[in-house]
Amino acid sequence: MKVQQKTQSESTSGRPGGGELALIQHIRSRAGVVHRPSVRLGIGDDCAILRSRPGEEIVVTTDLSLEGRHFRRDWHPAASIGHRALARGLSDIAAMGARPLAAFLSLALPAAVAQDRRWVDGFLDGLLGLAKRHGVPLAGGDTSEAPGDAVIADIVLLGAAPAGRALRRSGARPGDVLYCTGSLGGASAELGRLSANPGHFKAAKTGPHLFPEPRLAAGQALLRRGLATACIDMSDGLSTDLAHLCESSGVAAEVDVSAVPLHPLAGTLEPAARLLAALHGGEDYELLFAARSSTKMPRKLGGVPITCIGRIVPAKGVPQVSLIDAEGRRTALEPNGWEHFRGA
Ligand SMILES: [Mg+2]
Numbered sequence: 001m002k003v004q005q006k007t008q009s010e011s012t013s014g015r016p017g018g019g020e021l022a023l024i025q026h027i028r029s030r031a032g033v034v035h036r037p038s039v040r041l042g043i044g045d046d047c048a049i050l051r052s053r054p055g056e057e058i059v060v061t062t063d064l065s066l067e068g069r070h071f072r073r074d075w076h077p078a079a080s081i082g083h084r085a086l087a088r089g090l091s092d093i094a095a096m097g098a099r100p101l102a103a104f105l106s107l108a109l110p111a112a113v114a115q116d117r118r119w120v121d122g123f124l125d126g127l128l129g130l131a132k133r134h135g136v137p138l139a140g141g142d143t144s145e146a147p148g149d150a151v152i153a154d155i156v157l158l159g160a161a162p163a164g165r166a167l168r169r170s171g172a173r174p175g176d177v178l179y180c181t182g183s184l185g186g187a188s189a190e191l192g193r194l195s196a197n198p199g200h201f202k203a204a205k206t207g208p209h210l211f212p213e214p215r216l217a218a219g220q221a222l223l224r225r226g227l228a229t230a231c232i233d234m235s236d237g238l239s240t241d242l243a244h245l246c247e248s249s250g251v252a253a254e255v256d257v258s259a260v261p262l263h264p265l266a267g268t269l270e271p272a273a274r275l276l277a278a279l280h281g282g283e284d285y286e287l288l289f290a291a292r293s294s295t296k297m298p299r300k301l302g303g304v305p306i307t308c309i310g311r312i313v314p315a316k317g318v319p320q321v322s323l324i325d326a327e328g329r330r331t332a333l334e335p336n337g338w339e340h341f342r343g344a
Pocket of ligand 1: 095
């Protein structure tokens with residue numbers, strides 16, 4: 001499915017074999033013919049041709065999903081693996097307040113997996129189902145036989161935002177108020193619960209870990225209504241992603257412990273573990289953003305509840321991120337979320 005016919009006649013690893021060609025055709029037929037204004041030409045030529053509207057800029061993000069690092073094939077349903085691969089990229093597009101234009105999928109599969117059409121179709125069900133709900137065409141990609149026994153899925157997403165207006169991490173200023181969408185800790189609580197009974201993974205059809213929902217409508221509303229001064233998506237956890245936002249903006253932040261919205265699944269954990277899941281759990285894919293204190297913030301954006309969780313303060317003389325308890329006591333919150341290759 002190399003964008004385009006190129007893969008069908010040549011590739012860096014030589015001519016694709018019959019199996020690979022069949023896989024390309026299969027993915028291509030599953031992706032269907034694209035009728036979107038953003039895609040002038042989809043799969044089937046050397047390159048896709050995309051179109052943005054006048055006055056827009058293009059945003060681009062890539063996300064690598066590695067078996068053994070981001071998912072386990074013996075645990076995760078194939079649909080969840082496909083869904084999550086795309087959701088991670090869409091969440092980055094959401095954090096910029098952009099609208100997605102097109103997705104590109106590069107997939108390396110061990111030979112046995114490539115021949116298992118049930119796995120491939122499950123993966124595509126998850127990926128294409130999420131893509132369809134958000135109107136994101138799959139406009140190209142590449143496939144190859146993986147050299148080892150691990151599945152590798154790389155997603156490239158292109159989006160568009162009005163020129164100069166894409167939300168960034170760098171615009172927060174002291175005095176701003178800190179908000180998040182949805183609730184936190186659900187993904188890590190769900191993963192913990194499923195890991196204790198791995199047999200339950202395959203039967204699960206929903207859940208914040210297996211099928212996270214990227215907050216595209218909320219991000220686009222923030223941009224369109226000019227509500228946010230800075231924004232990031234919480235892929236790595238509140239503690240780590242807030243540190244990123246503070247670093248980029250040159251500010252510090254205070255989080256009110258009692259204000260952090262706990263996901264119901266996190267609420268079922270031991271009391272001591274609940275806040276840890278919300279602060280450090282990661283993979284919630286909610287948006288974390290700052291706004292002027294004078295900005296009247298709606299209670300919901302894109303159908304998702306918005307919660308005020310703290311404030312932005314000057315970076316001098318305080319930890320980069322502080323937790324403030326109900327009595328007003330301050331403790332430093334060290335970034336301790338998911339970091340790729342930690343300990344590797
Ligand atoms: Mg991100």
